[in-house]
Amino acid sequence: MRRFTLFxxxxxxxxxxxxxxxxxxxxxxxxxxxxxxxxxxxxxYGKLSSALAGLAVGLxxxxxxxxxxxxxxxxxxxxxxxxxxxxxxxxRDDPLLIGLLTVGMHLLREGIAAVLSLFMGVSIGNIFYLxxxxxxxxxxxxxxxCVPLYMLLRNFMTAGYMRRRRVGLD
Amino acid sequence: MRFLNDRPLLITIAITLVLLIVMFAFGSGxxxxxxxxxxxxxxxxxxxxxxxxxxxxGSFFKNLFSPSNLEKENIxxxxxxxxxxxxxxxxxxxxxxxxxxxxxLSYVENNTTYTYIxxxxxxxxxxxxxxxxxxxxxxxxxVEVDDAVITADGLVGRIIETGGSYSTVMAIIDSRSxxxxxxxxxxxxxxxxxxxxxxxxxxxxxxxxxxxxxxxLPGDRVISNGLGGVYPSGxxxxxxxxVSSKASATGMTVQIDPAVDFLHLEDVxxxxxxxxxxxxx
Numbered sequence: 001m002r003r004f005t006l007f008x009x010x011x012x013x014x015x016x017x018x019x020x021x022x023x024x025x026x027x028x029x030x031x032x033x034x035x036x037x038x039x040x041x042x043x044x045y046g047k048l049s050s051a052l053a054g055l056a057v058g059l060x061x062x063x064x065x066x067x068x069x070x071x072x073x074x075x076x077x078x079x080x081x082x083x084x085x086x087x088x089x090x091x092r093d094d095p096l097l098i099g100l101l102t103v104g105m106h107l108l109r110e111g112i113a114a115v116l117s118l119f120m121g122v123s124i125g126n127i128f129y130l131x132x133x134x135x136x137x138x139x140x141x142x143x144x145x146c147v148p149l150y151m152l153l154r155n156f157m158t159a160g161y162m163r164r165r166r167v168g169l170d
Numbered sequence: 171m172r173f174l175n176d177r178p179l180l181i182t183i184a185i186t187l188v189l190l191i192v193m194f195a196f197g198s199g200x201x202x203x204x205x206x207x208x209x210x211x212x213x214x215x216x217x218x219x220x221x222x223x224x225x226x227x228g229s230f231f232k233n234l235f236s237p238s239n240l241e242k243e244n245i246x247x248x249x250x251x252x253x254x255x256x257x258x259x260x261x262x263x264x265x266x267x268x269x270x271x272x273x274x275l276s277y278v279e280n281n282t283t284y285t286y287i288x289x290x291x292x293x294x295x296x297x298x299x300x301x302x303x304x305x306x307x308x309x310x311x312x313v314e315v316d317d318a319v320i321t322a323d324g325l326v327g328r329i330i331e332t333g334g335s336y337s338t339v340m341a342i343i344d345s346r347s348x349x350x351x352x353x354x355x356x357x358x359x360x361x362x363x364x365x366x367x368x369x370x371x372x373x374x375x376x377x378x379x380x381x382x383x384x385x386x387l388p389g390d391r392v393i394s395n396g397l398g399g400v401y402p403s404g405x406x407x408x409x410x411x412x413v414s415s416k417a418s419a420t421g422m423t424v425q426i427d428p429a430v431d432f433l434h435l436e437d438v439x440x441x442x443x444x445x446x447x448x449x450x451x
Contacts, residue, residue: 011213011216012216014213015216015217015220015293017296018294019217019220019224019292019293019294020220020223020224021296023221023224028367028433030297030298047178047179048177048178048181051178051181051182051185059209060209060213061296063206063210063213064210064213064217064295064304064336065295065296065300065302065304067300067302067346068193068194069192069193070189070193073189074186074189074193077182077185077186077189081178081179081182084178085179110297113297114299117299117300122299122300123345123365125365125366125367130298130366130367134298135298
């Protein structure tokens with residue numbers, strides 16, 4: 001039930017990222033609800049759960065948009081794992097720090113996607129301009145979005161039936 | 171070798187290797203497999219709902235805060251309809267004259283007829299490196315890979331993948347896209363390539379391989395010429411923005427402003443082409 005609930009949350013987040021946010025006209029900035037949920041899962045449930053959640057998000061995106069199969073799955077798998085690994089190295093459970101972690105993970109995710117795109121021969125243009133105009137502001141928006149979202153999700157994900165049974169995987 | 175004891179890390183590395191193999195060995199399929207189709211249909215269905223809600227909310231607030239715009243838009247549309255009706259009348263007369271002249275010359279021609287499948291844009295790629303989006307029509311509706319996609323404004327792109335009830339469209343502004351085109355006024359041929367988002371903040375394309383002696387002017391219209399066999403001929407692509415652009419040994423390059431507003435794309439049409447040979451007596 002916990003996995004199903006998380007999957008539905010991720011599906012809704014991906015839908016918001018792809019169907020609603022592009023219509024809002026945020027000067028072509030693209031914060032990511034799915035990344036916020038991924039980081040929240042990373043903080044609350046650990047490395048394996050966040051890696052697999054990232055894989056699920058990526059597979060959902062691959063079904064729709066993948067330039068090659070596995071592109072977004074790989075990007076989000078690595079981002080999910082990195083989020084949990086970064087948190088495990090001494091971060092506190094502080095919403096503001098989680099927001100900063102989200103900013104970092106957003107940039108990491110875009111960086112991995114850029115590297116893979118370059119390997120595929122896709123032109124990404126002026127990387128510095130891309131970073132200043134699009135990536136950094138989008139990452140900051142994702143970070144700001146994650147703060148209240150994490151506070152909501154933390155209460156939800158650790159309550160009742162959602163509490164993870166410790167079986168020694170992480 | 172502490173990482174060997176880190177089970178999540180090992181699982182992540184294993185999945186990464188599998189995904190890399192899948193990515194570079196199998197590439198991208200044109201038609202979805204059964205499992206992909208099922209997942210895609212479910213996902214696109216959910217995203218259609220969110221897209222519909224977002225459109226509805228957006229329209230509500232737009233009409234709420236600017237009702238007078240509707241009246242102005244109404245008047246403008248009526249004027250445009252009147253102009254278009256006049257143009258249709260003129261074209262019908264020209265077509266009749268054309269038919270008479272062909273008959274006189276015993277002209278043998280290939281009649282190309284277009285049919286259209288209308289579809290709605292459901293969702294867009296959330297990244298910055300690819301300009302693709304998904305529409306709610308697939309192979310069950312007659313959509314096939316490499317079908318051209320247009321709107322009333324002009325050429326949008328082509329179908330690159332199909333599912334049962336959805337398809338993925340690669341826009342002409344995608345950096346992987348190439349369209350063979352002709353400048354309508356001068357009849358110079360070239361290739362219109364999409365540009366990376368960081369290279370063109372206004373969503374422009376660039377037209378390359380133009381003759382060095384081509385005399386283009388800002389505002390010149392560019393249309394598809396059908397070379398390459400993917401995009402049919404005669405569809406409006408965009409207008410020339412800058413003429414004093416870079417030239418190289420391979421030809422002149424200019425910037426093109428696409429006719430379609432990709433930021434506000436909602437409804438599109440997939441073009442189906444059928445050709446019959448019609449021999450005139």
